[in-house]
Each structure stands twice: as structure tokens, then as C-alpha cells.
Amino acid sequence: MKYLLDSNTVSDLYEDATVASHAIVSRLEPLSDTDEVYVSILTVYEFEYRFAKAPTTLKPRIREQITAIRQDLALLPLSETGGRNIWRVEEPFANGTWYEIRKSQKTYH
Numbered sequence: 001m002k003y004l005l006d007s008n009t010v011s012d013l014y015e016d017a018t019v020a021s022h023a024i025v026s027r028l029e030p031l032s033d034t035d036e037v038y039v040s041i042l043t044v045y046e047f048e049y050r051f052a053k054a055p056t057t058l059k060p061r062i063r064e065q066i067t068a069i070r071q072d073l074a075l076l077p078l079s080e081t082g083g084r085n086i087w088r089v090e091e092p093f094a095n096g097t098w099y100e101i102r103k104s105q106k107t108y109h
Helices: 007-013 019-028 041-053 059-072 086-093 098-105
Strands: 002-005 036-040 074-076
Touching: 002 007, 007 019, 007 041, 036 041, 041 059, 041 074
Parallel strands: 002 036, 036 074
Antiparallel strands: none
16 A cells, blocks of 8 residues: 655654654554555655754754655655645745744644
8 A cells, every 4th residue: 555644744753752753653563565655745845944944953853854754755756737836835834934833733642
């Protein structure tokens, strides 16, 4: 079976020792060697955008996450049509930094 992880899932997966990361890993562990797990190149673009906008103190960790994503997951490229809509990637960041937006969304118990 093939799986496509969304950006929030990938972000949570690469956060160390969080409730969400453990939950995601527990869902991925039972997959067989024939299963394929993908991430859209758009997710990598979002991480690169996050890196560009991050404070200097967070940049090394974000770069580590980008490197791990590229090594761990198969990347799905943009189609020609999808490329025309790349501007939409920036929409979630229009009114604040990614870190501020993401922090306000996390409600893990």
C-alpha cells in the first residue's frame, strides 16, 4: 500500500519525543517492507520556508529535520499543474511565523 504523509504529520513525526511523534511512529511501525511512505515536495518547500523565516537559534534543528525527511521518505514531485499553484504554500504564513502558528495549533494532552 502507498501512504502520503501531510505536512503536519511530517512536522510532528520529526519533533523529538512528543505524544504526536510517538503516535505516528506506532502507526508506521506495522507497515510492511512492500508499503511505501511518501511526502510531497511541497512539504519540503514548507520546511525550507520555515528555515528561511526561523530565528537563528532554531535553524540548525530545522535543517536537521529537512535532511532527515529527504533521507527517510520518498519525495513526490510537483506536477506541471501543481507548480502553478505553489504560491498557496505561503498562505498559512501570511499573518505570522510558522513557529507562532504551529505553537498555537498544538493541543496535545
